[in-house]
Amino acid sequence: xxxxxxxxxxxxxxxxxxxxxxxxxxxxxxxxxxxxxxxxxxxxxxxxxxxxxxxxxxxxxxxxxxxxxxxxxxxxxxxxxxxxxxxxxxxxxxxxxxxxxxxxxxxxxxxxxxxxxxxxxxxxxxxxxxxxxxxxxxxxxxxxxxxxxxxxxxxxxxxxxxxxxxxxxxxxxxxxxxxxxxxxxxxxxxxxxxxxxxxxxxxxxxxxxxxx
Amino acid sequence: xxxxxxxxxxxxxxxxxxxxxxxxxxxxxxxxxxxxxxxxxxxxxxxxxxxxxxxxxxxxxxxxxxxxxxxxxxxxxxxxxxxxxxxxxxxxxxxxxxxxxxxxxxxxxxxxxxxxxxxxxxxxxxxxxxxxxxxxxxxxxxxxxxxxxxxxxxxxxxxxxxxxxxxxxxxxxxxxxxxxxxxxxxxxxxxxx
Amino acid sequence: xxxxxxxxxxxxxxxxxxxxxxxxxxxxxxxxxxxxxxxxxxxxxxxxxxxxxxxxxxxxxxxxxxxxxxxxxxxxxxxxxxxxxxxxxxxxxxxxxxxxxxxxxxxxxxxxxxxxxxxxxxxxxxxxxxxxxxxxxxxxxxxxxxxxxxxxxxxxxxxxxxxxxxxxxxxxxxxxxxxxxxxxxxxxxxxxxxxxxxxxxxxxxxxxxxxx
Numbered sequence: 001x002x003x004x005x006x007x008x009x010x011x012x013x014x015x016x017x018x019x020x021x022x023x024x025x026x027x028x029x030x031x032x033x034x035x036x037x038x039x040x041x042x043x044x045x046x047x048x049x050x051x052x053x054x055x056x057x058x059x060x061x062x063x064x065x066x067x068x069x070x071x072x073x074x075x076x077x078x079x080x081x082x083x084x085x086x087x088x089x090x091x092x093x094x095x096x097x098x099x100x101x102x103x104x105x106x107x108x109x110x111x112x113x114x115x116x117x118x119x120x121x122x123x124x125x126x127x128x129x130x131x132x133x134x135x136x137x138x139x140x141x142x143x144x145x146x147x148x149x150x151x152x153x154x155x156x157x158x159x160x161x162x163x164x165x166x167x168x169x170x171x172x173x174x175x176x177x178x179x180x181x182x183x184x185x186x187x188x189x190x191x192x193x194x195x196x197x198x199x200x201x202x203x204x205x206x207x208x209x210x211x212x
Numbered sequence: 213x214x215x216x217x218x219x220x221x222x223x224x225x226x227x228x229x230x231x232x233x234x235x236x237x238x239x240x241x242x243x244x245x246x247x248x249x250x251x252x253x254x255x256x257x258x259x260x261x262x263x264x265x266x267x268x269x270x271x272x273x274x275x276x277x278x279x280x281x282x283x284x285x286x287x288x289x290x291x292x293x294x295x296x297x298x299x300x301x302x303x304x305x306x307x308x309x310x311x312x313x314x315x316x317x318x319x320x321x322x323x324x325x326x327x328x329x330x331x332x333x334x335x336x337x338x339x340x341x342x343x344x345x346x347x348x349x350x351x352x353x354x355x356x357x358x359x360x361x362x363x364x365x366x367x368x369x370x371x372x373x374x375x376x377x378x379x380x381x382x383x384x385x386x387x388x389x390x391x392x393x394x395x396x397x398x399x400x401x402x403x404x405x
Numbered sequence: 406x407x408x409x410x411x412x413x414x415x416x417x418x419x420x421x422x423x424x425x426x427x428x429x430x431x432x433x434x435x436x437x438x439x440x441x442x443x444x445x446x447x448x449x450x451x452x453x454x455x456x457x458x459x460x461x462x463x464x465x466x467x468x469x470x471x472x473x474x475x476x477x478x479x480x481x482x483x484x485x486x487x488x489x490x491x492x493x494x495x496x497x498x499x500x501x502x503x504x505x506x507x508x509x510x511x512x513x514x515x516x517x518x519x520x521x522x523x524x525x526x527x528x529x530x531x532x533x534x535x536x537x538x539x540x541x542x543x544x545x546x547x548x549x550x551x552x553x554x555x556x557x558x559x560x561x562x563x564x565x566x567x568x569x570x571x572x573x574x575x576x577x578x579x580x581x582x583x584x585x586x587x588x589x590x591x592x593x594x595x596x597x598x599x600x601x602x603x604x605x606x607x608x609x610x611x612x613x614x615x616x617x
Contacts, residue, residue, distance in 0.1 A: 051613050056266070108571035115568060118558030121224040123264040123617040128554050131610045132568075135547075138606055139572060142599060146575035149582055149595055203225060262487055264617035277493035287488030289418070289479055291425045296418075303414040304492035306407070330425075331483075346488070 025086060027174060029079040031181035032072050033098055037140065039069030039185060040105070044137035047130035059126035060200075062133055063116070064193045068185060070109045076102045097147050104143045108136055213238050213273050213354060213384050214259055220267030221254050228254045231268070234403065241385040241398050246405030252388035253284065255405070256356045259386060272354075277305060280352030280383075282360050286343035290332040294323055294342055297331060298349060305350035317345040321371055336363040344372065348379075355379070357387045361394065369394075411494045415502025420509060422479050429475050433514040437468040438521055445525050457526040458533065458584040462577050464518065465537065466544070466570075472510050473548035474565050476503060477556040486556075490615050500549055500611035507545045515541070532593070536583035539596040540576045546604040547572050553614045575599055 043065030050058035080099045081091050094100060112132055119125035214236040221229040228251045236242050244252050257263040259272055260281045272279075281287075288297040295314065302310035318324045321341040326334070331342060340363040347355070361369050373394070376385075380398055387395060392402065423429055444460040452460070480486040489499050515537060523529040548569055555565040576599060582592035 051610070054264075104571055104574050111564075111567040111571060114564060115554060115558070118555075118560050118564050120558075122222070123266065124557060127613045127617065128557060131550070131613050132554065134610060135572065135603075135606065138602060139575075142575050142602065145595060145598075146578040149586075149592060150578040207225065207227065260491060262490065262617070275493065276491060279491065281487075281491055283484065283487065285484040285487070287485050287491075288483055289422065289485055290482055291422050291479065292418070296421070300414060300418055301488070301492070304411065304489070304494050306493070 025079060025083040027177045028181075029076065029083050030174070031178040032079055033076040033102065034178060035181045035185045036069050036072035036076055036102070036105075038182060039065050039072055039189075040109070040133075040137055040140065042189075043069060044133050047133040050126060050130045056123070056126060059129065060196055061193060062130055064189055064196060066109060066112055066133055066136075068189050068192065070106070070113075072185065073102050073106055073109065077106060095151070097144070097151070100147050101140070101143055104147075105136070105140065108139055112136065213240075214386065215271045216268065217270075218268035219255075219258065219265055219270055221251070221258060221263065222266045229258075229405075232405075236384060236386055236401075238384055239381070240400045241380065241395070242387070242401045242403060243392050243395050243399045244386065244388040244403045244405065245390070245392050246388075250405040252405055253358050256281070256283070256358045256386065256388055260356050274354040277350065278353040280347040280350070280355045282343050282347045282355075282357045284358060284362075286331070286339045286346070288331045288339070288342055288346060291330055293328050293330050294318065294334075294345075295327045297342070298345060301346050301349055307350050313349060314345075317348060320375065321345055322367065337365050337368050340364055341368055341371070344375070348375070352383060354384045355386070357385070357389075359389055360387065361389065361391060408495060408498060411498040412501045412505065415489075415499060416505040416509075419479075419503060419506030423506070423510065429472055430510050430513060433468050433472045433510060434517050436471050437464055437514055437518040440464040440467060441518065441521055441525055452526070454527045455585050457522075459577075459581050461518075461522050461526075461533070461584075462540075462580045464522075465515065465540070465580075466573055466577065468514055468518070469511055469544045469548060469573075470566055470569060472507060472514070473545075473552050473569065474562055476507055476549055476552040481556060486615060496612040496615055497608050499615065500553075500608060504545045504549045507549060508541055511541050511545060530584060532589040533580070533584040535593055536580045536589075536596060539593060539600060540580050543576050543596065543600045543603055544573065546600065546607050550607040550611050550614060553611065557614070572603075 043062045046058045046062035046065060049055070050062060077099065080096065080102070084093050084096065084099070085091050092099070112129070115132055116125060116129050119128060214234060216232055216234040219229055219232040219234065220227065228249075232251075232255070234255075244255065246252050254263065258265055258270060260279060261272070261276070262281075288294075289300075292300070295318075298314045298318070299310065301307075302314060307313055315324070318327050321344060323338060323341055323345065326338065331339065334342065340360075344360065347357075360372060364372060376395075376398060385398075389395060392399070441461075441464055444457070444464065448456065448460075451457075477486065480489065490496065519529060519534065519537065551568040551572070552565055555561040555568060558564065576596065579592045579596040579599060583589040583596070586592055
């Protein structure tokens with residue numbers, strides 16, 4: 001029910017846009033990016049809680065958040081690429097700071113899963129994943145700063161993009177989309193978490209039965 | 213000194229320790245027996261703090277400075293000599309009069325002549341003796357020994373017997389072994405996994 | 406201060422081990438020289454300063470990989486890391502000692518690499534040398550904790566580069582920028598920021614990587 005409600009919000013909102021159709025991607029792309037940041041931040045927060053309290057349930061929460069963040073991050077790259085194509089006719093632009101940042105983050109968080117996969121399940125894996133997630137969330141602003149500094153020699157800025165001076169209408173639409181995206185992320189998060197917890201519980205029960 | 217209630221440790225899907233209760237009081241000498249894979253090593257690693265429980269509770273009333281551990285591996289650097297290894301550990305454990313203590317232990321375990329040889333040249337038995345020196349260097353009040361006789365020849369085993377008997381009153385012991393009879397005279401309690 | 410003496414004892418141990426084994430440092434030196442020569446061949450025209458500076462930094466990063474991949478190898482044999490973790494020392498001292506030693510190896514390799522670069526390519530500005538010095542700290546600080554993470558699992562030699570490279574991208578930006586950009590001071594300051602932030606994070610979180 002929640003998901004369908006969100007879908008409505010997302011479909012209705014772009015109707016509001018009075019810009020050209022290509023600008024509509026903006027309403028999806030930026031909220032997706034912001035949601036990805038939120039997921040990574042949430043994952044890092046849960047990671048901190050894990051390290052602070054040693055309570056194992058935070059591991060699953062942190063992992064789910066990072067997983068979701070990576071999915072949204074990938075979508076950011078995809079939607080960003082589509083936007084670049086519709087706006088400027090190229091599939092990729094190194095001048096696009098957000099895009100480059102997400103490329104770096106994608107590499108970082110992809111390695112998160114490789115790291116997790118190489119470790120046996122247990123308290124060690126939880127802790128190491130948590131520390132890595134903290135590094136990730138610190139990497140976000142540092143990378144952003146680096147990319148800004150490097151603007152001149154990574155890619156001379158050929159395409160200029162006006163930061164959207166948003167009119168009231170556009171801003172409202174944007175906020176609705178952002179809220180909708182965050183809610184969607186929240187719903188997916190709770191859903192995935194519940195699923196994983198169920199898996200775990202099922203495994204524990206199966207084990208308990210086997211031993212009798 | 214050690215108190216465990218419902219202690220559990222799982223590795224992935226496999227549960228190695230389940231619902232274990234344990235009490236070891238100061239001055240006890242508890243022998244842990246069990247077949248391979250029964251969790252003896254896991255238990256010792258949990259008590260040492262090298263692993264964390266996945267369920268239940270565990271309290272160990274000893275800080276790291278007073279804890280001695282002998283595991284399946286010697287925990288010494290292969291490319292350093294016996295003396296260099298022990299000097300490093302003496303530094304890390306803040307052992308007073310380190311040189312004297314190191315010399316004494318090496319002598320008692322029959323390693324004095326080989327003290328300047330790298331650990332990589334040591335035989336299995338010599339490595340085990342060196343591991344014992346390392347564990348006893350800081351005069352720990354709690355000793356966790358995981359099959360301490362493994363790899364030792366008859367002479368080494370006798371040296372260890374003597375060492376354990378001598379320290380019996382000065383420390384608390386939790387020893388995992390395949391040969392409980394050997395320690396029967398020293399033991400105050402047993403735990404079968 | 407006992408903390409400082411612990412760090413010194415641990416660093417001395419690592420230097421002694423390398424002196425005995427003589428594996429890592431010669432490999433790093435040879436590797437960086439071969440890489441620079443390979444880059445010379447890869448740029449038929451000699452390349453512009455912008456390009457060759459970039460290649461120098463790539464060579465440095467990859468040489469660090471060679472050194473850092475082996476960072477915890479001595480501790481893996483005979484499970485010595487357990488021995489260090491059991492000792493009543495601050496676990497961050499283990500990190501600190503290892504960083505100090507690795508830094509020494511990296512600097513030693515660069516003492517060869519930088520003059521070689523100056524010989525093969527264009528000259529070497531002092532800004533680049535300063536950048537290399539700053540970057541070394543960040544490389545070793547981050548690389549050491551990542552090496553410990555990778556060492557905890559399987560496929561550690563494969564995993565370490567995957568973990569290290571995304572986090573090293575800002576260093577690359579800072580280093581190249583300092584050599585090539587118009588305002589090297591900003592890039593040097595950025596490298597300083599990277600060092601400070603990630604060194605503190607690594608120092609504080611190392612404990613959680615080596616304990617359960």
